[in-house]
Amino acid sequence: MNKEQMIQSMTDIMAKFTGYMGKRLPDDVMSKLRELREQEDTYLAKVVYDSMFENQEISDKLDRPSCQDTGVIQYYVKAGSEFPLLAEIPEILRNAVLEATKAAPLRHNAVEIFKEKNTGNNTGERVPIINWDIIPNSKAVEVEVYMAGGGCSLPGQGKTLMPGEGYEGVVKFIFDVMTSYGINACPPLLVGIGIAGSIEVAATLSKKALFRPIGSRHHDERGAEMELLIEKGLNDIGIGPQGLSGKNSVMGVHIESAARHPSTISVAISIGCWAHRRGTIRINEDMSYEIISHKGVTL
Ligand code: SF4
Known part of the structure; x- marks a missing residue:
């Protein structure tokens, strides 16, 4: 693969993963929700949990986001200092958001400050948000993708x-x-x-x-x-x-x-919130990848 092909490949992977994790919750969240349901003893509480599981099944069947608020996309990147596309990561993640917005689809959630205009594509000034940690002597990159909703973590x-x-x-x-x-x-x-x-x-x-x-x-x-x-x-x-x-x-x-x-x-x-849409993916220097948060999934 030449550099251009690698950029295209990583953009595709990140676009698909960004859309995917808006539709299926990570393994640890699902297992915790099941555990909490078992601890409840009122009909109402159990029904609420059942509606969450039904939401996940329908979201999977219809291939649609599980909540209307697909949030602002935030990427927390642990980048290996020797990962071959280090300099290209911001552009790759921006293009991944543009693609995922159309393909998933994702609700438009980027409003420019002062202009007060929704950009209509989930990108804008400093959005998607990217946070960095550099990992010395590593050739891989690990990315946490997070959909930060307007009712949950954004009003921190x-x-x-x-x-x-x-x-x-x-x-x-x-x-x-x-x-x-x-x-x-x-x-x-x-x-x-x-x-x-x-x-x-x-x-x-x-x-x-x-x-x-x-x-x-x-x-x-x-x-x-x-x-x-x-x-x-x-x-x-x-x-x-x-x-x-x-x-x-x-x-x-x-x-x-x-x-x-x-x-x-x-x-x-x-x-x-309960719909804690977070996903972890590791991409190696040859563009092979492993999804850590959702076991057994290929994009
Ligand atoms: S708090 Fe979470 S589940 Fe509730 S509307 Fe917001 S993103 Fe959706």
């Missing part, structure tokens, strides 16, 4: 607290958000929390926390314990599936952290 919130407010202040902020705006997303929710020394770092980490496999834990045992305590507290509120009450309000709580300045502690929250 954050605050820099006075250091004296400590971790108690962090928890208070989380519960204040979750019991007011949090419910805008369709539960059960996946809660991503970022804790850092400044608001922009906390905000990015809160989004990255949504990409961790459901049930994985923070690397520090105190962080892991905090995740479990917040999860229990949010479940005890009884929001339940679609906010209609039930035993569980969340699919999980994930915290990502960065060292902070002694004088600041910032916290941010991003909330994923």
Whole structure:
């Protein structure tokens, strides 16, 4: 394959995968939803979960997105420093969004700031959003594709607290958000929390926390314990599936952290809904690929 053919091949793969993950939820989300359904004992809660499973079946059968809000497309790229198309990735991902918008199809969700005009193709200034991590000595690229909906993770919130407010202040902020705006997303929710020394770092980490496999834990045992305590507290509120009450309000709580300045502690929250459309794909230097989030799938 020459370089032009490789660019075309990666664009096709990313366009197909971007459209695909709007129609089928990743394996860990499906398995968590099944587990949560089993824990419910009211007819209403079970029916709500059943409607979610039916939604997935119909979406599969009709080959249509499972929710009307296909979101703003966000790509989190772990790029190998020796991946042959490193410089071309932004253009490839932009073209992938243009193709997926027509083929999937995806709702038009990019409105230019100040012009207040919808571009009609899901691309615009800095959209699709691309975040980068460079992986040394690797020839592959791993891309997290995420559909950020207008009711779930896009209205995330954050605050820099006075250091004296400590971790108690962090928890208070989380519960204040979750019991007011949090419910805008369709539960059960996946809660991503970022804790850092400044608001922009906390905000990015809160989004990255949504990409961790459901049930994985923070690397520090105190962080892991905090995740479990917040999860229990949010479940005890009884929001339940679609906010209609039930035993569980969340699919999980994930915290990502960065060292902070002694004088600041910032916290941010991003909330994923039950239709947590996230997908992970790894593309090798020869353009072969593996879909990590949806086992056994070929595009
Ligand atoms: S919160 Fe999620 S499931 Fe509900 S409308 Fe928004 S994207 Fe769709």
